[in-house]
Amino acid sequence: MNLPEFSSKIIYNEDTFKSLAAFIKTFKASNIFILTDTNTNQHCSSYFLSNLETTLAVEVLEIEVGEQHKNIETCFQLWEAMANLGADKKTLLINLGGGVLTDLGGFLASTYKRGISFINIPTTLLAMVDAAIGGKTGVNLGNLKNQVGVINPAKAILIDPSFLATLPPQEMRSGLAEMLKHGLIYDAAYWNKLSALNKLTTADLMELIKTSIEIKTTIVAKDLHENNLRKVLNYGHTLGHAIESYCFNHPNLPKLLHGEAIAIGMVLEAYLSVEIASLSKAAAKEIKQVVLQSFPKITFTETDIENIYQLLQHDKKNSHGNIQFVLLEAIGKPVIDCNATFTQVKAAFDFYNS
Missing domain, CATH: 1.20.1090.10 (Dehydroquinate synthase-like - alpha domain)
Structure with a gap:
């Protein structure tokens, strides 16, 4: 696809992880933080981490699963955790999960230190075809959806259909x-x-x-x-x-x-x-x-x-x-x-x- 410069690099081919490794190396990140939720951590993290090719230090942040956790309170906890674990301006955040995770993770990255780079690795069909793409990030305000957020495209999006095998109907x-x-x-x-x-x-x-x-x-x-x-x-x-x-x-x-x-x-x-x-x-x-x-x-x-x-x-x-x-x-x-x-x-x- 020929996409404009502001668009995310979309990676889907037989060598997705090699392409991701090359991207990370070119980006020259200081370290990598992976944001996931309890479900994704259980079903997807080991596969992803075993295929992640990098010599950088990697930290994993886990949140509770569910729309009810897509809020500013969760962001506060994650901002503090990132600061305590040494995330800096050149940290690369990888959002590994479904639409809730990529929405919240994109907002987290867009606001931490006034913006760090992030990659989306969608693990659900909905996130692959919609939520992870297009740069919409944000959190809910009470029971009102997506009331707070920014538009900021991910640096890259990795589409790996292997993750779909973990999904219920x-x-x-x-x-x-x-x-x-x-x-x-x-x-x-x-x-x-x-x-x-x-x-x-x-x-x-x-x-x-x-x-x-x-x-x-x-x-x-x-x-x-x-x-x-x-x-x-x-x-x-x-x-x-x-x-x-x-x-x-x-x-x-x-x-x-x-x-x-x-x-x-x-x-x-x-x-x-x-x-x-x-x-x-x-x-x-x-x-x-x-x-x-x-x-x-x-x-x-x-x-x-x-x-x-x-x-x-x-x-x-x-x-x-x-x-x-x-x-x-x-x-x-x-x-x-x-x-x-x-x-x-x-x-x-x-x-x-x-």
Whole structure:
């Protein structure tokens, strides 16, 4: 891929670790810190460390797993640990984990000593195709997602599909949602290919991952700071983020992974696209059918819907008091900066629930 200078170097080939070793040597780091969580440390760290070629001193930092730890309090603990262990301006931070880890780790590196360099090694499908790419870093503010952060691309991203063997089916589904989104906002042919999942083999997976990465990097390259085009990557996310936050704090609803919530958001925003952005009813039904063949349906009550709508008021994409949606004119043709009323959002839930 021919990427602009501000983009991350994406490493995926048969010699990923040799490429990583060469990068580390060229970078001339003083030492290496590896940030991981309890799950990743158990399942991925030994494989990664056994293949890491370096003579530099290596420190491993471990945090508890889960979205609830993606906050400024965790950052305080890590900043202090890094200072106590001798991290300096030329320390290289390697974030080894899923989307929560790469979001938090990128923010940690971007703010420690006013910014040190970092590499993302995503270990989940969602992180490989989305979270680790594009430079968005940050933490949550209470139950409000990604309210504090900066845009700062990693120096490099290593894509190693070997890590996917450690994932449960729920985590693979979560990543699939972002891949489906890439087709919906950018490439109808890619959407059609992903829609026929029962005909795809594991051998197809790496090519699909590469396609999603290429779609995201192409969009980000044209609009790093999300002033215009990059907004299209938020399709399904306005309602999806609110649903993710609401379910996380609701005693009677399942805790959803990011991609599972985004999948629901994509169905809801497909309906809004029919009402507001000229998407055909047939296309909206197709989106719903494809999503629900891979993601279990969740029932939302009227009270749930009202509370979710209230959470939309805090969405980080809002502007001038308006809730901003990305909708679809057609599959592969997004429209940014759309507004929807509560009545329309309620009808979207009726469409999803029906």
